[in-house]
Amino acid sequence: MARDTNPRLQKIKHLLQYTGLSVVILALWQALFHLGYIKPIILPPPSQVAVTFWDLLKSGAMTRHIGISVLRVLEGFGIAAILGLTLGIAIGLSRTLDRLTDLIIQVIKPIPPIAWIPLAILWFGIGEKSKVYIIFLGAFFPIIINTIDGIRQTDQKFVEVARILEVPRLRFVRQVVIPGALPAIMTGIRVGLMVAWMCVVAAELIAASSGVGYLIMDARQLSQSDVVIVGMITIGVIGKLMDSLIKRLEKRLISWKAAFAGD
Amino acid sequence: MCAHLSHQSNLVIEGLHKSFPTRDSEVVALKEINLTIGEGEFVAIVGASGCGKSTLLRIVAGLENGYDGAVSLGNRPIAGPGLDRGMVFQEHRLLPWLTVEENVAFGLNGRANGERERIVREHLALVGLSDFAKAHPHQLSGGMAQRVAIARSLVNQPGLLLLDEPFGALDALTRIQMQQEILRIWEAERTTMVLVTHDIDEALYLGDRVVVMSSRPGTVKRIIHVSLPRPRDRSSYEFVQLRKEIYAEFFSEAEKPFAYAI
Numbered sequence: 120m121a122r123d124t125n126p127r128l129q130k131i132k133h134l135l136q137y138t139g140l141s142v143v144i145l146a147l148w149q150a151l152f153h154l155g156y157i158k159p160i161i162l163p164p165p166s167q168v169a170v171t172f173w174d175l176l177k178s179g180a181m182t183r184h185i186g187i188s189v190l191r192v193l194e195g196f197g198i199a200a201i202l203g204l205t206l207g208i209a210i211g212l213s214r215t216l217d218r219l220t221d222l223i224i225q226v227i228k229p230i231p232p233i234a235w236i237p238l239a240i241l242w243f244g245i246g247e248k249s250k251v252y253i254i255f256l257g258a259f260f261p262i263i264i265n266t267i268d269g270i271r272q273t274d275q276k277f278v279e280v281a282r283i284l285e286v287p288r289l290r291f292v293r294q295v296v297i298p299g300a301l302p303a304i305m306t307g308i309r310v311g312l313m314v315a316w317m318c319v320v321a322a323e324l325i326a327a328s329s330g331v332g333y334l335i336m337d338a339r340q341l342s343q344s345d346v347v348i349v350g351m352i353t354i355g356v357i358g359k360l361m362d363s364l365i366k367r368l369e370k371r372l373i374s375w376k377a378a379f380a381g382d
Numbered sequence: 383m384c385a386h387l388s389h390q391s392n393l394v395i396e397g398l399h400k401s402f403p404t405r406d407s408e409v410v411a412l413k414e415i416n417l418t419i420g421e422g423e424f425v426a427i428v429g430a431s432g433c434g435k436s437t438l439l440r441i442v443a444g445l446e447n448g449y450d451g452a453v454s455l456g457n458r459p460i461a462g463p464g465l466d467r468g469m470v471f472q473e474h475r476l477l478p479w480l481t482v483e484e485n486v487a488f489g490l491n492g493r494a495n496g497e498r499e500r501i502v503r504e505h506l507a508l509v510g511l512s513d514f515a516k517a518h519p520h521q522l523s524g525g526m527a528q529r530v531a532i533a534r535s536l537v538n539q540p541g542l543l544l545l546d547e548p549f550g551a552l553d554a555l556t557r558i559q560m561q562q563e564i565l566r567i568w569e570a571e572r573t574t575m576v577l578v579t580h581d582i583d584e585a586l587y588l589g590d591r592v593v594v595m596s597s598r599p600g601t602v603k604r605i606i607h608v609s610l611p612r613p614r615d616r617s618s619y620e621f622v623q624l625r626k627e628i629y630a631e632f633f634s635e636a637e638k639p640f641a642y643a644i
């Protein structure tokens with residue numbers, strides 16, 4: 120099968136494999152509508168969703184909703200990244216600090232951000248701060264937990280080399296511990312950003328008048344299922360784009376790992 | 383090039399006994415080891431896998447504690463790792479995120495920038511890898527990576543270099559090349575070398591003395607002086623005779639293929 124080794128054909132084949140399932144599902148969905156199996160009130164067809172999206176885009180509403188949601192996510196995620204990384208590194212390096220904080224982290228971690236809404240409103244009011252806080256909570260735990268794990272997994276063999284060469288602690292952390300933890304840290308950052316973005320709907324349950332989450336909840340009250348689906352797909356697509364961006368950054372930062380990229 | 387500080391640095395091991403606790407008893411790794419290694423000497427230690435070779439080196443390196451007996455270097459008992467001892471492991475243990483030159487500089491503390499660069503440059507030249515200063519470990523072959531590890535272990539000019547099966551993972555041809563390389567470095571640096579191997583030829587090719595260890599528990603079975611001039615011819619009569627002698631040490635109990643008179 121000499122044809123298969125042609126790099127251009129390979130690329131096209133991979134692209135088809137990558138998009139194929141989505142196209143098939145969309146086509147099936149549209150066909151089921153035309154065959155009369157699903158009512159547009161319950162599940163509007165892709166064509167109608169596309170028209171609705173286009174209308175929202177033309178009116179400028181969509182761009183505004185997306186802009187405000189992305190801003191909230193970046194704020195919450197940014198604070199989570201700074202705190203999660205610094206605290207995670209500190210806890211990872213200190214057994215004492217780990218014992219002091221482990222219980223509280225493990226107990227607060229499983230509480231869903233949405234359960235924090237009442238307290239968030241009491242503490243921060245119904246403005247931007249409480250929304251950013253909800254998003255921060257979602258992003259914080261994956262980042263801190265992965266950072267601690269990454270630091271804990273420092274290779275004992277490198278520790279021995281550093282001991283033999285009497286490498287000072289600060290340089291040991293900078294040249295051995297942090298680079299070694301970087302793959303885990305980047306996983307935490309990626310999961311954190313993803314969860315932050317997933318929390319946008321919960322955050323915008325708090326007295327919002329804009330944002331993609333607001334768009335969905337508002338359309339629900341008006342039974343506009345096409346708008347709901349537009350909102351859902353928008354969240355999905357932007358989440359995927361953000362993840363791809365971070366993946367690129369990850370590849371750059373961990374280029375020394377390129378040798379093990381898989382098949 | 384890198385003449386190290388000349389100080390009395392005999393390695394003296396007396397009555398060394400080391401055991402590791404297991405769930406319900408203990409593994410005796412080393413029993414009654416007595417060994418003195420002179421300054422500038424090249425000693426090779428051969429023994430079957432599991433006979434305590436690594437444990438012995440790790441004790442001398444200061445990586446293991448909790449043993450009976452006395453281990454001292456230059457009349458000072460060993461208490462933890464120190465820059466007077468370098469170590470090369472079977473795996474190169476280079477940091478994959480650092481370049482070759484950064485890896486070599488890894489062991490250099492508190493030197494001026496210019497001096498650090500000079501030391502790194504000299505040591506890369508010593509192992510013949512000046513052209514690979516900016517490469518990353520994953521771009522090197524196994525032999526090259528091990529040479530970088532040797533360069534890294536020498537930057538602080540340790541009086542004693544411990545090598546734990548440093549060529550064990552290399553192919554036969556590269557291994558021979560590396561043996562010549564380490565001899566050249568030894569002759570240039572005059573560092574005391576203790577090399578652990580399970581390759582009898584390697585031990586005979588390199589060592590002033592070959593220490594034969596036996597397993598379970600690990601003890602020194604015999605010490606053979608190799609007074610052949612270097613570079614040694616692996617097919618010379620004397621070399622082959624010595625090899626037979628060491629072979630007999632290993633297989634005398636189990637196989638007794640020939641009747642050797644010792």
Ligand SMILES: Nc1ncnc2c1ncn2[C@@H]1O[C@H](COP(=O)(O)OP(=O)(O)O)[C@@H](O)[C@H]1O
Pocket residue numbers: 402403409410411429430431432433434435436437438
């Ligand atoms: N950290 C350890 N814990 C328990 N047993 C160990 C440990 N290190 C070595 N041993 C045991 O001590 C013996 C000698 O091991 P080692 O020094 O690695 O042998 P060698 O390097 O000659 O192959 C082996 O039986 C091994 O299982």
Ligand SMILES: [Mg+2]
Pocket residue numbers: 435436437546547
């Ligand atoms: Mg070993």
